Amino acid sequence: MKFGDVENAERIFRSIKTKNIITYGAMIKGYVGNETFEKALDLFEKVDIELNDVTYTIVFNACAKLCNDRAMKIGKELLAKMPENYRNDNITSTSAIDMLMKFGDVESAE
Structure with missing residues (x-):
């Protein structure tokens, strides 16, 4: 989706069994x-398999950008x-801290 072709990416994604x-x-x-x-959060809520550090980071970033009650x-x-074990990952932890700070939750971020 680097070229902004969300529609085709969704079509290909749906075709993957x-x-x-x-x-x-x-x-x-x-x-x-x-x-x-x-849409990122909609899809995340459908994921029913174990997450990895990259997925945690991506979802934290989406929540930070959206920054509403749902996020x-x-x-x-x-x-x-x-x-x-993911809490010890610098990238994932930094994304979580950024998200919490954008929510105004300094206490949890610390």
Whole structure:
């Protein structure tokens, strides 16, 4: 979706029969890159497989950009469920801190 062709990317994504976390992550990242943050969160809510550090980071970024009640709820719930090993990842942690700061939740960010 680097060229903004969201429609074709969605068509290809729908045609993939067996999706994995990389497929979902690429699509969510494409939505974020094209500033369609609501679509990114819509798709994230459909993911029913184990997340990886990249997916956590992408969703935290989407929540930070959207910065509304829905994004705050999803972001904070995701952070609460995030496994400890991802909390030690600098990129993922920085994305979570950025999200919390944009929500105005300095206490949690610290």
